[in-house]
Amino acid sequence: MxxxxxxxxxxxxxxxxxxxxxxxxxxxxxxxxxxxxxxxxxxxxxxxxxxxxxxxxxxxxxxxxxxxxxxxxxxxxxxxxxxxxxxxxxxxxxxxxxxxxxxxxxxxxxxxxxxxxxxxxxxxxxxxxxxxxxxxxxxxxxxxxxxxxxxxxxxxxxxxxxxxxxxxxxxxxxxxxxxxxxxxxxxxxxxxxxxxxxxxxxxxxxxxxxxxxxxxxxxxxxxxxxxxxxxxxxxxxxxxxLEFVRRARRVVAEALEERGELDLRNLLELAGPRLGPFTAMENELAGTLRAHLRELVAAGRAREAPGGGGTVWRSLG
Incomplete structure (x- = not known):
């Protein structure tokens, strides 16, 4: 049309x-x-x-x-x-x-x-x-x-x-x-x-x-x-x-502070219900979450390191 x-x-x-x-x-x-x-x-x-x-x-x-x-x-x-x-x-x-x-x-x-x-x-x-x-x-x-x-x-x-x-x-x-x-x-x-x-x-x-x-x-x-x-x-x-970005940024920061250490699988389980729920292509939220974890690393608030089942992010307080 x-x-x-x-x-x-x-x-x-x-x-x-x-x-x-x-x-x-x-x-x-x-x-x-x-x-x-x-x-x-x-x-x-x-x-x-x-x-x-x-x-x-x-x-x-x-x-x-x-x-x-x-x-x-x-x-x-x-x-x-x-x-x-x-x-x-x-x-x-x-x-x-x-x-x-x-x-x-x-x-x-x-x-x-x-x-x-x-x-x-x-x-x-x-x-x-x-x-x-x-x-x-x-x-x-x-x-x-x-x-x-x-x-x-x-x-x-x-x-x-x-x-x-x-x-x-x-x-x-x-x-x-x-x-x-x-x-x-x-x-x-x-x-x-x-x-x-x-x-x-x-x-x-x-x-x-x-x-x-x-x-x-x-x-x-x-x-x-x-x-x-x-x-x-x-x-x-x-x-x-833009509001979703603000919410996702906040949820990721809070989850990492609560747990101290997270991989993407754990973070997806925590953040998915808070940002969704999503019923299709749920795993694609992982890319979004990783983007915000990388923001925390760039700001000196987290450290990224290889783990046994994938990348691990650790809170630096």
Whole structure:
């Protein structure tokens, strides 16, 4: 559906959640994200056809960040849209271009800390990735795509959820396409219930990205896994994203002070009920908790050391 002039939201469902890519359409066409391996064939190409286009009409395909549900369809899209310029931020490019590397580094580290995904989720992650596809262009933020008269979009570097997360700002309609750069108090099911934690891996960067979005005062906030948000609703969502960071920071500090020493498995058991409860992808809270533990280490309030079942953090008072 067209949510603003030239800005289309391509909606489908991914498991229990809503799932969206975006199409920016002027004289040139830019696709935002390629979904999982099957998304181009089942969702994106049919949408293009519905608005009178084919894959060959795509000029650009921009991956907002390195998660399987945002670039897993690169292989299928490349097969259909051979001339489209495929781009992502340079910081996420090594993961986007190498499926084994992202499975090992982005998703595999949980196992070493005793908080691995269930076997069916690990299998889904692998199946969601198509073949490796090299990027044509590495972004750094600040680039402008001129798609036609009255339709230009600026690339925003919005790190935190991933090092190279990017979004797009369309000033005419004041639309911010942010996919997963802000995640409120958690990911929702189709009924609007929080089911999964909001994962971020650099707490300060995530906060700064959300504040940058607040500074834009978007009229439309366009994400990958939430409904379209307008005006005050968008502002509340961004503030909710910051409030979760504040709560998580406090919960982690209190838990480490109470116990004196924690690994991620123990901290997840303590913090999950306080920040959730979460019923899906619960282990992804571990990345968020680790980000706040690392803040304590940087502040001289904790020490990080290898332990028998993973990393151990000790309070320094």
């Amino acid at each position: 067209e949510v603003a002039p030239g800005v289309h939201r391509i909606e489908s469902v991914l498991g229990p959640r809503t799932f969206s890519q975006y199409l920016l359409l002027g004289e040139r066409a830019l696709l935002v994200d390629t979904g999982v391996a099957e998304t181009p064939e089942k969702v994106i190409l049919p949408y293009l056809e519905s608005v009178g286009l084919s894959a060959r009409d795509l000029d650009f395909a921009l991956v907002t960040h390195a998660d399987v549900d945002h670039f897993g369809g690169n292989g299928a899209l490349r097969g259909a849209a051979r001339e489209a310029v495929l781009c992502a931020h340079a910081a996420d490019a090594p993961w986007v271009e190498d499926r084994e590397r992202i499975l090992r580094e982005r998703y595999g580290w949980y196992a070493g800390e005793g908080v691995d995904y269930p076997p069916d989720v690990r299998e889904w992650l692998r199946e969601s990735l198509g073949p490796d596809v090299p990027l044509d262009l590495h972004l750094s933020g600040g680039e402008v795509f001129r798609l036609g008269p009255g339709l230009l979009v600026e690339v925003l570097h919005l790190p935190g959820h991933s090092p190279g997360h990017v979004g797009l700002w369309e000033p005419s309609s004041r639309s911010a396409i942010i996919t997963d750069a802000a995640l409120g108090g958690g990911l929702l099911d189709m009924e609007g219930n929080v089911i999964s934690p909001p994962p971020y891996f650099d707490a300060r960067a995530y906060e700064e990205s959300v504040r940058r979005l607040q500074g834009l005062s978007p009229r439309l906030l366009l994400t990958a896994h939430y409904p379209v948000m307008e005006g005050e609703e968008a502002a509340r969502f961004l503030e909710e994203s």
